[in-house]
Amino acid sequence: MSLLDARGIAVRYPVRGGVLQRPTAWVRAVDGVDLTLDAGETLGLVGESGSGKSTLGRALIALRRPDAGTIRFAGDDILALDAAGLKALRRRMQIVFQDPNASLDPRRTVGGSVRMGLDLHAIGTGAERREAVAEMFRRVGLRPEHVTRFPHEFSGGQRQRIGIARALILNPELLVCDEAVSALDVSVQAQILNLLKDLQAERRLAMLFISHNLAVVEHMADRIAVMYAGRIVEEAKRDALFAAPRHPYTRALLSAVPTPDPTRRDPSPPPLGEPPDPANLPTGCRFRSRCPIAMPRCATEEPALAALAPGHKAACWAA
Amino acid sequence: MREAALLSVRGLAAHFVTRAGTLRAVDGVDLDLASGEVLGLVGESGCGKTVLALSLMRLVEPPGRLVAGSITFDGNDVTAMDTRTITRLRGRGMGMIFQQPRTSLDPVIRIGNQIAEPLISHAGMSRAAAAREAIALLEAVGIPGAEAKARAYPHELSGGQAQRVMIAIALALKPRLLIADEPTTSLDVTVQAQILALLRERCRALGTALILVTHDIGVVAQLADRVAVMYAGRIVEQGPVGDIFAAPAHPYTQGLLQSAPVLGRRRERLAAIEGNIPDLSRPIPGCAFAPRCDHRPTMGERCDREMPPALAVTPAHAARCWRLATP
Numbered sequence: 204m205s206l207l208d209a210r211g212i213a214v215r216y217p218v219r220g221g222v223l224q225r226p227t228a229w230v231r232a233v234d235g236v237d238l239t240l241d242a243g244e245t246l247g248l249v250g251e252s253g254s255g256k257s258t259l260g261r262a263l264i265a266l267r268r269p270d271a272g273t274i275r276f277a278g279d280d281i282l283a284l285d286a287a288g289l290k291a292l293r294r295r296m297q298i299v300f301q302d303p304n305a306s307l308d309p310r311r312t313v314g315g316s317v318r319m320g321l322d323l324h325a326i327g328t329g330a331e332r333r334e335a336v337a338e339m340f341r342r343v344g345l346r347p348e349h350v351t352r353f354p355h356e357f358s359g360g361q362r363q364r365i366g367i368a369r370a371l372i373l374n375p376e377l378l379v380c381d382e383a384v385s386a387l388d389v390s391v392q393a394q395i396l397n398l399l400k401d402l403q404a405e406r407r408l409a410m411l412f413i414s415h416n417l418a419v420v421e422h423m424a425d426r427i428a429v430m431y432a433g434r435i436v437e438e439a440k441r442d443a444l445f446a447a448p449r450h451p452y453t454r455a456l457l458s459a460v461p462t463p464d465p466t467r468r469d470p471s472p473p474p475l476g477e478p479p480d481p482a483n484l485p486t487g488c489r490f491r492s493r494c495p496i497a498m499p500r501c502a503t504e505e506p507a508l509a510a511l512a513p514g515h516k517a518a519c520w521a522a
Numbered sequence: 523m524r525e526a527a528l529l530s531v532r533g534l535a536a537h538f539v540t541r542a543g544t545l546r547a548v549d550g551v552d553l554d555l556a557s558g559e560v561l562g563l564v565g566e567s568g569c570g571k572t573v574l575a576l577s578l579m580r581l582v583e584p585p586g587r588l589v590a591g592s593i594t595f596d597g598n599d600v601t602a603m604d605t606r607t608i609t610r611l612r613g614r615g616m617g618m619i620f621q622q623p624r625t626s627l628d629p630v631i632r633i634g635n636q637i638a639e640p641l642i643s644h645a646g647m648s649r650a651a652a653a654r655e656a657i658a659l660l661e662a663v664g665i666p667g668a669e670a671k672a673r674a675y676p677h678e679l680s681g682g683q684a685q686r687v688m689i690a691i692a693l694a695l696k697p698r699l700l701i702a703d704e705p706t707t708s709l710d711v712t713v714q715a716q717i718l719a720l721l722r723e724r725c726r727a728l729g730t731a732l733i734l735v736t737h738d739i740g741v742v743a744q745l746a747d748r749v750a751v752m753y754a755g756r757i758v759e760q761g762p763v764g765d766i767f768a769a770p771a772h773p774y775t776q777g778l779l780q781s782a783p784v785l786g787r788r789r790e791r792l793a794a795i796e797g798n799i800p801d802l803s804r805p806i807p808g809c810a811f812a813p814r815c816d817h818r819p820t821m822g823e824r825c826d827r828e829m830p831p832a833l834a835v836t837p838a839h840a841a842r843c844w845r846l847a848t849p
Contacts, residue, residue, distance in 0.1 A: 251710035358798045359567075388566035388737065393781035393794035400791075415711065422783040422792065445786060459715035460785050461740030465763040469744055471723075472715040474664075477680050 204278060205239040206409045207263065207377060212236045212272035214258050218482050228482040232258040233269070234433035237508075242376065243407040247424025247441070249417055249456070253481055255433040260379045260413045264296040265289060276377070294324055297375040301382035303366035307354045313365045314340075314350025320373045339368045343398060360391035364398070371402060378403075379411045384419060396422060417460055421445060426514075429453045432479060432489040435508055439515040449517040452490050488520070496521050527594075528698055528731050529555040529578070534591030536570075536577045543803040547573040547586065549755035552832065557698065560725065560732045562746030562763065564739060564778070568799055570755040571735050575701050578733070579616050580608055596698060613644040617692030617730075621704040623684035627676040633687050634660070634672025640694050659690040664720060682713035689717075689724060696728050703735040718745060739782060743767060751775045754800055754810035760832070761839030771841035774811045809842065817845060 214233040217226030232255045240246050250256045261267040263274060265281055274281050281292055300306050307316050314336050321332045337347035343364040354362055363383065370378060380399065384392040396419065403410055412423045420427060421441060428438040429450065437450040448454045455475055462469055476493040479485055485492045491501040500520055508518040531553040538545040547570045555561050565571045576582045578593060580600060593600035595615060603611065612618075620626050628636060637659055638652035647655065653672070660668035663686040676684060685705060692700055702721060706714035722745055725732045734745055742749055742763065749766040751759040751774065759772040770776045780793040797814040800806060812818045812825040824844055833846035 251712065360798065389739075389782040390566060390777055390795035391798070393783075393792035394796065396783070397791055397794055417711070418783040418785040421785055421788055455712055457785070459712045461715070461718070461738070461744045463740040463743045463767070463779070463782070463784055465743045465746070465767050469715075471719040472712075475712050475716065477682065478710075 206242045206277055207238070207240040208275040209236065209238045209263055210273050212238070212259065212262055212269045212274070214255070214262050214267060214269050230481045231433050231484070232481070233262060236272075236430075236433075236435055238263070238428065238435070240377070240409045240411060242409050243403075244426065245403065245410040245412050245424045247420035247427040248411060248413045248430060249415065249420050249427060250430035251415060251456075251478065253432075253478065254430040256413050256430045257381050259430070260298070260381050260411055263411065264298060264377070264379055265292070266298065290324075294320070294373045295375050296377040296379070297370035297373065298379040298381060299363070299366050299370050299383045301385050303359075303362040304354065306366055306369065307362065309354055311353075312351050313354055313357070316354075317350070317365065317368045317372055320369065324373065326373075335372065336368075339372050342402075343368045343371075344394075358391075360387055360394060363387060363395050367395075367398065367402070371406070374406070375408070377409045377411070379413065381413045382415070383412075385414065385416065392419070399423070417456060429456070432481065432484055434489060434518065436490065436519070437517040438508065443512070443515050449511055449515065449522040450490075450519045451494050451496055451521070453517075455493075455495075488518075490519075527554045528557045528559075528596060529553070530592075530594040531578070532592045532594075534574070534577060534593060535589045536573050536582050536586055537589045538586040540585050545803045546755050546805075547802060548577055549802075551591070551752075551755075551757055553750060553757065553760070555699070555731050555733065558725075558729045558731055560722075560734060560745055560747045562742035562749045563733055563735045563752060564737065564742050564749060565752035566737055566778075566799065568802070569752045570802075571752045572703055574752070575618070575703050575733065575735050578701060579612055579618060581612075581618075610644070613640050613697075614695045615697055616699045616701060617695070617697040618701045618703070619685070619688045619692050619705050621707050623681065623688040624676055624679075626688055627684060629676050632673050632675060633679070637672075637687070637691050637694055640691065644695055655694075656690075659694055660687070662724065663687070663690045664716070665690075680713075681709050682717060685709065685717050686720065689720060693724055693728060693730065697730060699731045699733065700725060701733045701735070704737070705734070706741065707736070707738075714741075721745070739779060751778065754806065755802055756810065756842065757832075758811065758843070759839075759841040761835065761841075765836065765839045769835070771835045771839065771846060772811075772843050773815045773817055775841070777814075809844070821845065 212233055213235055215229045215231050218228040218230055220227040236259055248256045262269040318332055318336045340347045345364050384395050414420050424441050426440050427444045428435045431452050437453045448457055459472055479492050487503050487505050488501040491497040506518045506520050508516045510516050511522055531551055534548060534551040536548040538547055551574055563571050577588055634656045637656035641647045641652040641655055657668045657672050660671055665671050665686055706717050746763045749763050750757045753774050759775045770779055777795040781795055795814055800810050808826040808828055809830055818825050821844055830842045830844045832840040832842050834840050
């Protein structure tokens, strides 16, 4: 049994207009996604801005209640839980955001922010909590004597270490990393990626690693799902996806990454057109307005995410 | 020897003086650029690369100011120019594009008129001729339906289209130098690839030199002829793109090239550069990278005490590292 098993997840947002600000249309940010995640596994979720990957990440840990679908975590239907059940569940699933400032209260000491989870769930005595926070600080590469400092006294990389400490203090089983290293410079990004990998191995964490950066996802993930306009269009084990991508969108994404080798200049990319208006998606396949191999069928029928080989799925009539 | 430089910068320093202290954002930069050349200016946030780019056009705003050095562009001293001359230079000599294209466009003026404006005010074109040229320029930057798009307002453009329009405006007067500060950083990777190809093609077609400011070494590898690596307000290494990638001489450049994960070349662990960038509000007497440098323990105290000069690796390639000094 998978640790996380999500079926038919959908999240929609209203587009408001007119003087009354009534919903005039709906953006289907996530539109029927199935996903599983095993203990100790890292699933990479890639896609461009507006693809719905962050919304999906939040929906999976019930930070944003999905409008449709079911989510089972360790067998329990989490959308059926009452408030107390959901609170207990929060211990077991945590998130690290792109901007650690968004999850750190500027007026609270960083030690206080990290400790808050222990306080909320009334875990241990005061002395035990202090010791747990100090130990967590050491583990993420921070000095325990800095617990009394405030977020602004730290660099971006250090603040992300604090964000990781805050997320892991409750010893969760699932960690969602939403663009967790995207705001960091590469030299610091490497420090944080190494730290996340070590922590994952130590704790057998299941990790949903959301990023727009394909190289970072290749580095971190065991399995990868590619998202486009609210749907998963391809899903495969890491090496299979990069060696033999089956969806034309995955191929376009991969070929667009600049090769860091001046002796191998990439050919000019074929024109790909603009992403579709999320409130007004094309009929049939959502990618067809930008697809280099679109056929008449693509305009009338939406391809389902279908298995092509063991563990490799794609939603494309030509795959 | 290299041909006569289009741009020659010597000892340039731009400091920000505030009550809290002096921030040495750019602190002694030497830089040369030939006509039509593409220079990749790389470095991490806070290294001074944007302030350097703004300094070249004298666009640094108070409390920042140029405190030392010279900028020679096309034989003229930019630091000595009066306001009228520098304004003309910014239109006809140098163009600039930024990371957030939409914030550089006027939200209430149709984009065709924004492209036509410099053609009228700087090149003396008639209104009608400038309007026709604006449509031709929109076509040249790959905007479909250029005639209709010329009547659009900036908010009707996607991020990629807005950056195309910025490129059209910046290149309207065929400047000899375009400075592009992180032009694709806010764009998705598929759009980035299109914009980079466009920048390369337009600069080549017009013979315009390009300074591409970026933190992305992949972008540099794809576009640059020459690379300058910046750290803590100084250029720590400079040379032809092939040499910099094949044989980086400065430990910081080496670290930068190794710390980014590369698609298709997966390793279990990344070579991180430990530590953080130094505080630029305190004077750094020696090498600013020494506290993070793997070679510092074997090199000794000279690295902390004395700033290494730019030492030659080959005639066209130099780095500020004491390891290159012949004993």
